[in-house]
Amino acid sequence: MEYQFLLVKPNVRPGVTVVQINRPKELNALNRTVMEEIGAALTAADADEACRCVVLTGNERAFAAGADIKEMADASAVEMLNRDQFARWEIIRKTKKPVIAAVSGFCLGGGCELAMLCDMIVASESAQFGQPEVNIGVMPGAGGTQRLTKAVGKALAMEIALTGRFFPAQKMLEAGLINRVVPTELYFQEAIKLAEEIAQKPPVAVRLIKESINAAFETHLDEGLMRERKNFYLLFATEDQKEGMAAFVEKRKAEWKGK
Ligand code: DAK
Numbered sequence: 001m002e003y004q005f006l007l008v009k010p011n012v013r014p015g016v017t018v019v020q021i022n023r024p025k026e027l028n029a030l031n032r033t034v035m036e037e038i039g040a041a042l043t044a045a046d047a048d049e050a051c052r053c054v055v056l057t058g059n060e061r062a063f064a065a066g067a068d069i070k071e072m073a074d075a076s077a078v079e080m081l082n083r084d085q086f087a088r089w090e091i092i093r094k095t096k097k098p099v100i101a102a103v104s105g106f107c108l109g110g111g112c113e114l115a116m117l118c119d120m121i122v123a124s125e126s127a128q129f130g131q132p133e134v135n136i137g138v139m140p141g142a143g144g145t146q147r148l149t150k151a152v153g154k155a156l157a158m159e160i161a162l163t164g165r166f167f168p169a170q171k172m173l174e175a176g177l178i179n180r181v182v183p184t185e186l187y188f189q190e191a192i193k194l195a196e197e198i199a200q201k202p203p204v205a206v207r208l209i210k211e212s213i214n215a216a217f218e219t220h221l222d223e224g225l226m227r228e229r230k231n232f233y234l235l236f237a238t239e240d241q242k243e244g245m246a247a248f249v250e251k252r253k254a255e256w257k258g259k
Pocket of ligand 1: 089109
């Protein structure tokens with residue numbers, strides 16, 4: 001598929017697909033086409049058997065400076081409703097394969113919400129996170145008051161969303177929003193390395209682990225535990241479980257089939 005605002009590179013390393021937002025002049029502002037294309041690229045990655053993990057990135061100056069303000073500025077509430085933009089965000093949320101955000105520079109508003117939809121965030125030391133919607137008369141609309149609060153707690157989420165200030169990667173690391181901060185010249189490689197490690201794991205187990213951890217975020221404890229338990233039993237129906245445990249007993253390296 002041809003993309004207008006994305007560069008998609010399957011198999012940059014074994015099992016790793018890179019999806020790069022490529023709208024640099026606008027600091028990767030997320031207009032509707034960008035969101036549609038990210039949804040399409042992740043759907044394709046999910047369907048691609050060779051892909052085991054995705055790295056979603058921008059460039060050194062900006063992961064994404066938010067939803068496209070120019071595209072929204074004159075819209076009425078009904079127009080916003082009819083655009084049904086949340087459908088694209090849902091596609092990203094429902095991606096089955098792990099998605100790692102490799103973040104540098106501005107990661108703001110919808111950009112921050114997009115990074116939070118990913119499963120892990122590797123950031124450069126120059127990355128800045130924020131929910132500045134309050135400064136343009138609105139509020140976070142794609143999970144910024146919910147996922148952010150769950151990740152960093154009420155006090156910091158309030159400060160981030162009510163002041164609209166930008167927070168450095170190191171602060172977000174301490175708050176638990178992101179996985180690691182590395183020198184700017186290394187953040188992309190570091191994300192690829194992490195993706196490559198995950199790409200070598202048994203894919204059915206990876207998928208069900210992702211689903212189960214997300215359940216902890218999205219449901220109550222009883223339901224989350226129930227989903228975890230069912231997924232755990234389900235893995236005993238896979239050849240990879242038999243192979244993984246046999247390999248352990250026989251003191252050899254397991255060979256995963258994804259079945
Ligand atoms: N939208 C559109 N254009 C943007 C943009 C944005 N969010 N951010 C930057 N740009 C554009 C600038 O307009 C400028 O374009 P030209 O003027 O050159 O044509 C170009 O990118 C370079 O930006 P600056 O000249 O401003 O660069 P600086 O280094 O001086 O400043 C900055 C960088 C990131 C501090 C500044 O650009 C800035 O404050 N940007 C806006 C940040 C922001 O407020 N972000 C939140 C946007 S609201 C939804 C889902 C999500 C959302 C909404 C709905 N649904 C599912 C319905 C999310 C909403 C948001 O994210």
